[in-house]
């Protein structure tokens with residue numbers, strides 16, 4: 001926690017507002033993420049968590065606000081620029097490439113500059129190195145047995161893990177995980193939570209959106225809570241979960 | 256013999272032209288209903304140059320460069336639109352091209368360009384050039400398919416949004432496909448102009464664009480061999496239909512419909528189904 | 537020519553575009569299909585208009601019969617052409633539709649001959665002074681009036697009938713039709729009926745204005761109507777109607793000012809491309 005006050009945050013979200021037609025899905029959201037941190041992000045369904053992640057990564061354009069990554073304002077950057085500056089998103093609604101095996105799905109994401117430069121792409125043929133990376137990532141998320149399967153052959157829980165492996169293949173500085181435990185069995189969720197807990201290190205931090213509060217409580221030290229698009233609470237996990245507003249807005253509904 | 260040579264050259268040009276669209280539509284997933292415009296750009300460029308005294312071989316590069324450059328601009332414009340909007344925009348390009356050519360006296364306007372010189376080496380020379388260039392282009396296509404570029408194209412063709420979340424610079428790759436594909440069409444156009452020796456705005460109209468797109472779709476989007484076979488078959492078909500020449504378009508139109516109705520994945524799709532069946536048993 | 541005359545010419549042309557584009561945009565809204573073969577129905581309407589008028593002497597009867605017959609042909613085209621390939625990617629339907637359109641031009645040529653057919657005694661040719669010296673033929677006035685009446689009628693149907701309300705809902709969101717309790721297929725058939733009948737009306741009107749019909753008369757409207765519904769934002773009825781009138785007027789002025797650079801039809805597409813570069817989803821859609 002001391003890191004929070006001493007250093008500059010790796011990711012700063014400042015006053016982001018996103019609207020869909022008349023609906024304010026995110027209303028002046030602000031948060032900071034520090035290096036080597038695992039920040040839990042909770043809020044009831046429809047709170048605008050996914051929308052905020054999509055705004056951070058650049059899939060939707062906020063009406064106002066700034067996103068600052070490692071001191072650099074990236075609010076006007078395209079998705080691909082943001083991703084290549086070191087962000088990755090594992091989406092809540094999974095988007096596997098259906099015509100490729102899991103291995104190829106992950107190896108593609110590990111392609112580095114071959115994904116940016118057509119010239120480098122046309123001059124390179126070997127996928128071996130990327131496949132090795134992909135193999136070990138798929139093993140880490142517990143999919144070693146399905147590397148050569150196609151996404152259409154696999155249940156949702158597997159594909160959620162594929163999504164996480166693919167985001168990790170980008171070797172991101174900031175990893176955004178949108179409900180990675182959803183659809184996983186209890187033991188699988190536990191394993192995945194352990195993996196997520198092991199991710200933060202120097203040069204890598206994680207924002208974890210999750211409804212599985214038991215696991216969130218176990219692995220996250222800090223929590224950020226959003227409700228109806230607005231910031232509701234922020235602080236150490238146990239303090240936040242004990243907060244009356246949070247209980248009313250969130251726990252009051254789900255428990 | 257001369258007749259067979261003409262048919263064969265036609266076939267090779269059609270294959271080259273169809274493969275150039277296969278790169279854009281098949282590999283990279285970008286529909287184009289205006290590809291004949293680039294065949295036209297190559298044809299006009301090459302015809303003007305050979306008429307001014309250059310040998311045909313020397314016009315290949317200029318034809319490709321000019322078609323590719325205009326392709327770059329059209330591609331850059333097309334980046335802004337997607338799916339059905341892209342289809343209609345490229346259709347607009349097709350109409351715009353013929354509309355502009357019609358009003359250019361320098362390019363023969365409505366009348367077109369006649370008296371395009373016979374290529375050096377005559378019919379045999381043209382056939383050999385067409386053969387070499389088509390094979391070369393197919394080799395490039397195979398190479399692309401197996402390189403990281405093919406890998407990246409696969410992801411863009413399936414889902415652009417996912418491709419960009421993975422960190423792929425979708426725009427650049429699409430532009431690259433446009434440049435390469437339109438340059439290929441320009442090359443086919445240079446050959447075409449010297450095959451028919453007369454070109455006009457109507458040689459490169461919307462129906463020609465639909466024809467080449469149908470070759471790609473009947474062949475099976477993205478399948479190199481399927482598209483080669485489809486282009487070969489569809490290009491010689493009019494010769495077989497000599498007897499029913501009057502009903503050519505009727506037969507052609509019905510064929511398009513029937514192919515879409517009963518063979519929606521094209522010839523390439525057939526082999527894929529076959530392979531999958533085999534894989535499972 | 538006076539600016540106001542050019543404007544009026546543009547609006548007349550625009551009214552015809554509107555009648556054609558309406559069916560297209562509805563079909564797109566419902567099925568996400570670019571229905572190129574729609575223009576075949578326009579041509580069929582034109583032929584029926586001329587032939588029935590010549591046979592019976594009544595333009596009114598011809599118009600009515602053309603709309604009804606073509607409406608049913610439109611329903612059949614949905615069943616035969618699109619229904620079997622609905623689950624395929626939209627490109628498949630587009631190519632199939634273009635195939636049918638190309639074939640249909642030949643069918644018209646085979647059945648009605650390659651040359652144009654005209655009215656024996658062209659109806660509604662009297663010139664009327666509509667506005668301080670601006671003379672218009674009755675036929676031109678009729679075009680605008682008819683477009684106006686048909687579109688108003690459709691608007692009424694869409695707002696007052698259960699079918700109309702369900703249709704509007706399902707154009708916005710195809711799944712909503714289910715919950716409204718109206719059968720999806722009923723909605724589709726009725727859209728094809730109305731859209732095709734309107735295209736037939738446009739065909740009759742064009743046959744009247746040019747006093748001829750020919751096998752290829754659908755070529756230009758087919759593609760231009762696509763441009764219109766794209767400009768209007770694909771699937772938006774109001775967008776398509778406004779874009780129709782706009783394009784009519786722009787073409788009308790454009791041919792006068794840019795006629796030596798581009799012909800009328802390329803002008804429409806130049807405008808289309810220009811607009812899409814600024815607004816990639818058409819003029820009348822948000823975002």
Ligand SMILES: Nc1ncnc2c1ncn2[C@@H]1O[C@H](COP(=O)(O)OP(=O)(O)O)[C@@H](O)[C@H]1O
Pocket residue numbers: 020023025043044045046047048049050051052
């Ligand atoms: N693309 C969209 N268009 C319109 N409304 C949207 C869109 N995406 C999300 N919303 C709305 O924004 C609100 C926030 O959604 P979301 O960010 O998915 O919430 P969460 O992830 O916290 O459950 C919801 O009311 C949702 O219906």
Ligand SMILES: [Mg+2]
Pocket residue numbers: 049050051092178
């Ligand atoms: Mg969510």
